[in-house]
Amino acid sequence: MLKLGLHVSISGSIDRAVDRAVEKGCNTFQIFTRNPRGWRSRDLTREEVEAFIEKVEKFKIEPVFGHMPYLPNLASPKDETYRRSVESLITELRRCVELKIPYLVTHLGSHLGAGMEIGFERIIKAVNRGLSEVEGNVMLLLENTAGTKNSMGGSFEDIRYIIERVDYPERVGVCFDTCHGFAAGYDLRTMESVESTIKMLDEVIGFEKLKLVHLNDSKGGLNSRIDRHEHIGMGMIGEEGFRNILKSRLGQLPLILETPIDKRRSDVENLQKVRELAGETEP
Ligand code: ZN
Numbered sequence: 001m002l003k004l005g006l007h008v009s010i011s012g013s014i015d016r017a018v019d020r021a022v023e024k025g026c027n028t029f030q031i032f033t034r035n036p037r038g039w040r041s042r043d044l045t046r047e048e049v050e051a052f053i054e055k056v057e058k059f060k061i062e063p064v065f066g067h068m069p070y071l072p073n074l075a076s077p078k079d080e081t082y083r084r085s086v087e088s089l090i091t092e093l094r095r096c097v098e099l100k101i102p103y104l105v106t107h108l109g110s111h112l113g114a115g116m117e118i119g120f121e122r123i124i125k126a127v128n129r130g131l132s133e134v135e136g137n138v139m140l141l142l143e144n145t146a147g148t149k150n151s152m153g154g155s156f157e158d159i160r161y162i163i164e165r166v167d168y169p170e171r172v173g174v175c176f177d178t179c180h181g182f183a184a185g186y187d188l189r190t191m192e193s194v195e196s197t198i199k200m201l202d203e204v205i206g207f208e209k210l211k212l213v214h215l216n217d218s219k220g221g222l223n224s225r226i227d228r229h230e231h232i233g234m235g236m237i238g239e240e241g242f243r244n245i246l247k248s249r250l251g252q253l254p255l256i257l258e259t260p261i262d263k264r265r266s267d268v269e270n271l272q273k274v275r276e277l278a279g280e281t282e283p
């Protein structure tokens with residue numbers, strides 16, 4: 001059976017996210033532990049933390065994934081942005097420990113033209129700071145990006161470079177986003193291309209490092225470097241691509257959808273589409 005879920009809202013109080021995930025038929029889910037659009041976050045109350053943990057246990061809806069907010073840039077060459085970004089990373093790692101969330105997903109940011117070398121140096125330092133400040137059971141997952149201009153983490157080699165140089169490699173894993181991967185040039189349309197992408201990932205990073213798949217179709221074509229998510233099967237990866245992805249080893253991992261919110265298809269219909277393409281239900 002698929003480990004399949006959505007990115008759900010924490011609106012109201014954080015434990016409401018668990019209710020939403022359950023209502024939509026997820027058996028895993030992802031959240032921002034706070035409003036993702038600002039720098040500041042309010043502390044969680046004891047009551048919400050307890051309610052969240054209780055509901056996750058009660059519904060056995062695990063693992064839960066946290067995702068870093070939008071503003072932090074761990075590769076930023078600007079000192080003030082970088083300082084706040086590292087602070088955010090520490091805060092988010094702490095919140096995950098508090099909420100018993102075992103994984104925190106982060107993007108690798110943009111060097112803003114300062115060059116990859118500076119970007120890598122900053123990311124590695126940030127990961128080391130975060131993991132040395134926050135002990136406890138949370139693994140940081142580095143997410144591959146679409147390879148847009150100045151972005152870090154568009155290739156498996158970029159991700160390996162970081163993992164090889166951090167102080168706590170055992171506390172660092174990987175999240176593979178299918179939209180980002182496809183846009184960065186990793187083909188996922190045929191069984192052969194899915195297998196060859198997995199082989200590259202395995203040879204460069206190690207498949208065992210992969211803890212999560214962000215299952216999104218792509219509006220942009222192969223190697224387009226465009227980060228625009230599409231409903232499952234309605235984009236350039238297409239239904240056949242997802243059928244192959246789901247049949248491969250990627251389909252055995254937790255799958256989180258970050259598909260668009262619009263009139264063409266709902267969240268629940270995207271989940272249904274994935275189950276159908278995996279052969280779990282009739283179309
Ligand atoms: Zn992400």
Ligand code: MN
Nearest residue numbers: 143177214258
């Ligand atoms: Mn993603």
Ligand code: MN
Nearest residue numbers: 180227228229
């Ligand atoms: Mn994206």
